[in-house]
Amino acid sequence: MKKFFNKRYNFSTLTVSLLAVAVTAAVLVSVVSFIVIYNGSLIYEAETDSERSVTQTAVMLGNYIENLKVQIEQICNEIEDSGDIETANARISAACRLRSDTEAVVVYDTDGKILAFGSNGGELKKDLSVNLSYDKALLEKSGDYAISLPHVQTLFNNRYPWVVTIVHGRYFDLFGKDVYISVDFSFSGIAEYVDNVGIGKHGYSYIIDKSGSIVYHPQQQMIFSGLKTEDIAKISKMPDGSHFDGKIMNTLKTLDGSSWRIVGVADTDDMQAIKTQTVTSVVVLSVICCIAISLLSIRLFYNIVTRPVSKLVDAMQSFEKNADSFRYAKTDDRVAELQILSDSFGHMVLIIQELMEKVRNEEITLRKTELKALQAQINPHFLYNTLDSIQWMCEQGKTADAVNMVTALAKLFRISISRGKELITIKDEMRHAENYLIIQSYRYKNQFSYEFQVDEELTDCLCNKITVQPLVENAIYHGIERMVDEGKITIRVLKADDGDILIEVEDNGVGMTEEQCESILKKDRSDSGGIGIKNVNDRLKIYFGEKYGISIKSELDVGTKITVRIPKIRKEQGNEI
Amino acid sequence: MRFKRIFISLSVILALLTLTSCKPKTNENKKKVAVIVKSTYSDFWKEVEKGVNTAATEYNIDVTFEGPENEEDYITQNDMINRAVAGGVNAIVISAIDYVKSANALDAAALAGVKILTIDSAVESESVSTFIGTDNLEAGKMAVEAAAKQFPPDSELRIGILGCGNTSKNAEQRVEGIREFALSRGNAVIIDEMSVASNLESATAGAISMLTSHTQINIIIGVNEWMTLGIGNAIEKLGLPEKVCAIGFDSNVDSIGKLETGEIDALIVQNPFAMGYLGVQKATELIRGNTVESIISTKATAIFKENMFEESNQKILFQFE
Numbered sequence: 001m002k003k004f005f006n007k008r009y010n011f012s013t014l015t016v017s018l019l020a021v022a023v024t025a026a027v028l029v030s031v032v033s034f035i036v037i038y039n040g041s042l043i044y045e046a047e048t049d050s051e052r053s054v055t056q057t058a059v060m061l062g063n064y065i066e067n068l069k070v071q072i073e074q075i076c077n078e079i080e081d082s083g084d085i086e087t088a089n090a091r092i093s094a095a096c097r098l099r100s101d102t103e104a105v106v107v108y109d110t111d112g113k114i115l116a117f118g119s120n121g122g123e124l125k126k127d128l129s130v131n132l133s134y135d136k137a138l139l140e141k142s143g144d145y146a147i148s149l150p151h152v153q154t155l156f157n158n159r160y161p162w163v164v165t166i167v168h169g170r171y172f173d174l175f176g177k178d179v180y181i182s183v184d185f186s187f188s189g190i191a192e193y194v195d196n197v198g199i200g201k202h203g204y205s206y207i208i209d210k211s212g213s214i215v216y217h218p219q220q221q222m223i224f225s226g227l228k229t230e231d232i233a234k235i236s237k238m239p240d241g242s243h244f245d246g247k248i249m250n251t252l253k254t255l256d257g258s259s260w261r262i263v264g265v266a267d268t269d270d271m272q273a274i275k276t277q278t279v280t281s282v283v284v285l286s287v288i289c290c291i292a293i294s295l296l297s298i299r300l301f302y303n304i305v306t307r308p309v310s311k312l313v314d315a316m317q318s319f320e321k322n323a324d325s326f327r328y329a330k331t332d333d334r335v336a337e338l339q340i341l342s343d344s345f346g347h348m349v350l351i352i353q354e355l356m357e358k359v360r361n362e363e364i365t366l367r368k369t370e371l372k373a374l375q376a377q378i379n380p381h382f383l384y385n386t387l388d389s390i391q392w393m394c395e396q397g398k399t400a401d402a403v404n405m406v407t408a409l410a411k412l413f414r415i416s417i418s419r420g421k422e423l424i425t426i427k428d429e430m431r432h433a434e435n436y437l438i439i440q441s442y443r444y445k446n447q448f449s450y451e452f453q454v455d456e457e458l459t460d461c462l463c464n465k466i467t468v469q470p471l472v473e474n475a476i477y478h479g480i481e482r483m484v485d486e487g488k489i490t491i492r493v494l495k496a497d498d499g500d501i502l503i504e505v506e507d508n509g510v511g512m513t514e515e516q517c518e519s520i521l522k523k524d525r526s527d528s529g530g531i532g533i534k535n536v537n538d539r540l541k542i543y544f545g546e547k548y549g550i551s552i553k554s555e556l557d558v559g560t561k562i563t564v565r566i567p568k569i570r571k572e573q574g575n576e577i
Numbered sequence: 578m579r580f581k582r583i584f585i586s587l588s589v590i591l592a593l594l595t596l597t598s599c600k601p602k603t604n605e606n607k608k609k610v611a612v613i614v615k616s617t618y619s620d621f622w623k624e625v626e627k628g629v630n631t632a633a634t635e636y637n638i639d640v641t642f643e644g645p646e647n648e649e650d651y652i653t654q655n656d657m658i659n660r661a662v663a664g665g666v667n668a669i670v671i672s673a674i675d676y677v678k679s680a681n682a683l684d685a686a687a688l689a690g691v692k693i694l695t696i697d698s699a700v701e702s703e704s705v706s707t708f709i710g711t712d713n714l715e716a717g718k719m720a721v722e723a724a725a726k727q728f729p730p731d732s733e734l735r736i737g738i739l740g741c742g743n744t745s746k747n748a749e750q751r752v753e754g755i756r757e758f759a760l761s762r763g764n765a766v767i768i769d770e771m772s773v774a775s776n777l778e779s780a781t782a783g784a785i786s787m788l789t790s791h792t793q794i795n796i797i798i799g800v801n802e803w804m805t806l807g808i809g810n811a812i813e814k815l816g817l818p819e820k821v822c823a824i825g826f827d828s829n830v831d832s833i834g835k836l837e838t839g840e841i842d843a844l845i846v847q848n849p850f851a852m853g854y855l856g857v858q859k860a861t862e863l864i865r866g867n868t869v870e871s872i873i874s875t876k877a878t879a880i881f882k883e884n885m886f887e888e889s890n891q892k893i894l895f896q897f898e
Contacts, residue, residue: 130837130886152895154886158834160895187897221627224892225851226876 015306016298023294027287038279043249047242050203050251050264057205057262058253060193065166065258069145071095072168072183075105079174079181085116088174092118101189103163104133104155108180112136115175122156130154133165139180144168147258149209150187150216162187164215190216203266210259212236235263304334312342319349323356364542368422371539386439393442401442408438416466422543425571426493426501427459433468433491440476448480448487448507455494458501462569464543470536471505471550471562474520479509479560500548501568508559517552533562540566607639610860611661612670612853613654614644615698615745615775619802620829620896621849625696628853629670636861641666648775648803649742651675658682661691668692668860672710672852673700676746692863696852698747706863709855709873711847713747716877717754717800720824721765723843723879724796727822734765737787737794739804741775748800751826755798768794773804780807781814788815795821802827805844809835828880828894836882846893848875 009017075095082088088107096102097120107116112134117124132151139146148165163184171178194205195218207215212232214223222228235250240261242251251264308331319326328349333339386409393402415424415432424432430452437450450472472489480487492504512520520533537550544567554560612629614622626642633640641661645653651674659682661669669691673679680702683693687704697710725734736759741748752770759765769791773783780799784807788794797812799805805825809832812823823841825832827849835841852875859869880890 132886132891151888152886152891158830160830160833162895162897219631221850221897222631222854224897225628225848225854227851227854 011306011309015301019294019298019301023290027290030286031283034279034283043244046203046249046266047244047251050205050249050266051242053203054205054251054253054262054264057194057264058255061190061207061255061260061262064190064193065147065255068166068183068185069168071099071102072145072166072181075183076168076170076172076181079107079116079172082174085174088116089118092116093120094118096120101186103153103161103184103186105184106133106155106182107175108134108139108182109175110139110178110180115179119155122159124155125157128155133163133182133184135165135167138165139167139169139182145257147260149213153184155184164190187216191218191220194218203264205262205264206230207255208232208236208261208263210236210254210261215260230263230265236261305338308333308335308338308342312338312345315345323352326353367538367542371535371542385443389439389443405439405442408435411435412439422465423462423569424465425459426454426461426463426503429463429465429468430454430459430491430493432466433472436469436472437489440472444476444480446486447483448476448489450489450491453490453492453494458493458495458568460571461501462571463501463503463564463566464536464539467536467540467564467566468503468505470533471564474533474562475505475507475509475560478512478516479507482510495568496565499568501566503564503566504561505564506559506561511556511558511560512552512554513556514554517554521550521552536564540564607637608668608861608864609639609641609664609666610668610670610857610864611657611664611666612640612642612856613657613661614642614672614696615648615654615674616646617642617644619827621802621827621847624849624896625672625853625856628850628855629857630853631850632854632857632861636858638857638861640857644672645674648674649744651678651744655679655682658686662686662689666691667864668694670694670696670856670860671700672697673746674698675744676749677701678744692860694856694860694863694869696856697847697849698745700746707859707869707871707873709859710747710852710875711877712874713750714754714757716826716845716847717751717756718758719754719877719879720751720798720826720843720845721755721758721762721796723845723881724798724822724824725762725765726881727842728795731764733795734759734762735793735795736765736767737769737791737797738767738771739780739783739787739797739799739808740770740772741780741801741804742772745775751800773807775801775803777803777806777810780804781810782807784808784811785814788812788817788821796824797821798824800826802829802832805832805841806835809840812840833885833894836880836885839882843879843881844894845877846880847877848893851875 075092078091078095079088082091092105096105096118100120102120104119104122105117106114109115114124114128132154133148135148138148146167148167150162150164152160153163154160163186166183166185168181168183169178170181190207194207194216204218206217209215214220214230214232217223217230219228223230235252238250238252240252240254242249244250247267249264249266251266252261253264254261311331315328319328326349328346330346331339331342333342386405390402390405390409393399393405412432412435415428415435434452441448441450468491472491475489480489487507487509490504490506492502492506494502494504496502521537523532523534533550540549548565548567551563551565552560553563610633612625614625616622617626622644629640629642632638643657645657654671654674655678658669658671658679662685669683669686671679671683671693673695676699679700683700683702684704687693687702693700693702693705695705695708695710699705699708699710721734721736724736728734736755738752738755740752756767759767769787771783771787773779780803784797784799784804788797788811797808799808802825805823805827806829808823808825812818812821813835818839824843824845825841826845826847828844828846832841832844836844855873855875859873862869878890878893880894884890885894
């Protein structure tokens with residue numbers, strides 16, 4: 001966990017994941033709340049649905065039973081109006097035929113003896129030992145009217161319809177005593193009433209008796225065949241009203257004035273199944289919408305925040321890598337803070353680059369000043385040695401040589417000073433070198449000879465002051481001085497293939513190892529005064545750039561060749577520098 | 578760029594989601610089930626038809642219910658199979674007249690992708706997914722037991738069996754059940770076994786001839802509805818209700834009447850409504866790709882005159898309009 005929080009994320013990942021988390025949370029919350037609300041409404045809906053249906057069934061059944069009672073009343077009137085039993089039987093049969101759902105009417109006395117009988121066609125069986133329409137207990141129970149459970153009618157031969165028996169007890173003049181009128185009604189009549197009341201799409205209602213047996217069920221046959229069961233034992237104990245057990249809604253209602261109860265069953269699972277498709281499509285649709293919206297907003301956020309930030313980060317990184325040539329293109333951001341950040345960065349880049357330029361220029365100026373001061377210096381050893389030589393010459397009476405030497409020395413200094421200019425013509429520089437060589441050739445008599453090979457075209461071109469002299473000095477001290485034979489120094493000025501000027505100082509002295517070559521380009525001269533080869537090289541590079549400078553080629557016992565590369569600058573151009 | 582890739586893949590997922598969410602909205606075709614039975618006339622088959630229709634309504638299935646004119650006509654049954662396959666049914670629920678001779682037609686149907694279910698009478702074929710019906714061996718045994726109850730424990734049971742041709746598996750199994758159980762009892766012998774065409778005239782004639790030529794028979798068992806009625810008729814005609822104990826299968830008003838009046842002593846009542854209902858219900862499950870047990874037994878009950886009007890037996894014996 002700690003690792004997770006300590007990890008570093010990049011901006012776009014963070015944005016995307018935060019948004020994803022937010023969207024997921026939003027979708028989850030909405031789906032869950034939707035389902036909760038939906039379930040609540042489903043149960044409520046199931047309850048109202050089944051209560052309404054059960055009430056409807058109750059009203060219809062009530063009407064139906066009222067209707068039957070009216071019919072019984074009519075039959076009673078028929079009996080009452082009959083003079084004798086024969087007529088009564090005929091009238092009852094006629095009444096039965098009038099209504100197809102009246103299967104039979106039987107009048108029993110209190111002992112169960114049949115007093116009168118009518119049916120819509122059937123002949124009474126001879127052996128009525130089994131008469132399911134006659135239930136003594138039911139008859140005695142009936143103060144006024146009583147309804148039996150559905151049963152098979154067994155009054156006729158080879159005819160066994162399912163009926164319910166309604167019994168009505170009263171006194172008749174015709175029989176001269178209390179009798180029971182028992183009417184068998186075809187069960188299909190009730191069935192029609194109950195079958196037509198559905199609850200929702202899959203709900204249904206059925207009738208139970210107070211004793212807990214099913215009176216009628218729309219799927220009666222499935223129940224008879226054992227393919228379907230209802231938990232009557234449990235349901236019959238429930239009071240009237242709706243009972244929800246988490247899955248099935250049972251609504252009970254007792255039929256007024258009877259022992260029948262109507263049970264409405266609504267399976268919320270079924271209702272859910274019906275509506276699941278709608279719900280699913282709604283949920284899927286909303287999830288899709290959420291994702292689409294979040295995608296768009298991610299895209300938008302990416303465009304106006306993430307991308308500019310990444311760009312800024314990229315820009316900073318490339319600025320870090322290459323501060324000199326970096327150019328910051330101005331951006332047009334839609335987020336104010338980012339615009340400020342970007343603008344500030346742009347300003348900062350410019351300021352930093354200006355500062356860097358300034359520092360660099362200052363450094364160069366400093367270096368130049370330093371070098372100038374160095375140039376102006378006269379190597380005191382050299383001067384002392386030269387003057388010593390002149391003195392010696394004078395003492396020896398070699399006046400001519402002394403004069404030559406003094407002249408050379410004078411010229412040397414004049415060029416050295418040369419009115420503070422840095423660049424002088426190659427001609428002057430050669431003269432300077434020559435004067436130096438003249439002086440040195442007196443000191444190292446017969447130890448070396450020298451030669452100038454100067455391309456005349458180039459004598460008017462400019463070069464740095466005191467470039468060649470240090471090289472010659474190096475050739476004498478490190479090349480010639482230690483030689484036994486006479487050395488030779490050759491100084492060439494020539495054109496390079498690419499138009500630059502090459503100045504070569506070659507000697508055939510003892511040569512240098514590679515380490516020595518490198519060290520003289522790196523080390524400032526340790527001995528007092530004078531300009532070292534490193535200084536010359538630095539100066540060239542400061543003035544003309546990295547491309548220019550000194551290269552050394554040397555071989556032990558063969559000689560050394562130092563090459564100076566400078567750009568070709570004519571005198572007229574030279575003023576600009 | 579990474580972000581672009583994420584964006585594109587998310588968009589693709591979104592598009593797929595949209596597509597899949599559209600899929601369930603396309604309406605499923607109503608599945609078709611052909612129910613082919615031995616005949617459409619007897620009460621037994623009418624009950625089967627009620628079961629079929631109940632299940633068809635409940636599961637929203639297109640059903641056809643047909644059977645040949647007479648219960649011997651396996652050729653017409655095979656034609657019906659072929660026609661149903663040509664009509665593109667998803668499943669065939671069959672009660673085969675012939676245990677063997679419909680196998681080829683059913684195999685061909687199964688090859689065409691039709692699910693095959695048998696009810697009441699099985700077929701000798703690998704393509705049948707399930708059998709739904711009475712355990713007929715057990716029912717045969719039940720018939721003998723019902724008969725034995727009518728006699729004192731040690732009296733000799735001399736049995737005559739009236740069969741309806743040996744081609745139908747259920748009748749064959751009942752006969753087998755009767756035979757097996759009779760043999761396992763020390764006091765029972767089978768005097769005669771006769772097989773006649775499955776209609777009322779042949780059954781009546783067969784029963785009369787059996788009872789007149791083997792007067793020692795004291796138990797006669799008819800293996801289906803027609804045989805039962807034939808036996809009832811014969812006993813009535815020959816005036817033997819006291820002497821001969823008659824056991825039959827299935828119920829209709831006539832046989833119930835004869836049970837009440839004593840010509841028939843017991844009826845082994847099957848559950849034809851459940852066969853029809855379960856036939857279509859299991860067919861639906863097979864079409865949906867579910868598996869179904871290979872044998873589903875429906876209940877058979879022995880009903881006697883004494884208990885025929887008991888509340889639970891009323892529900893079994895008497896048809897509900």
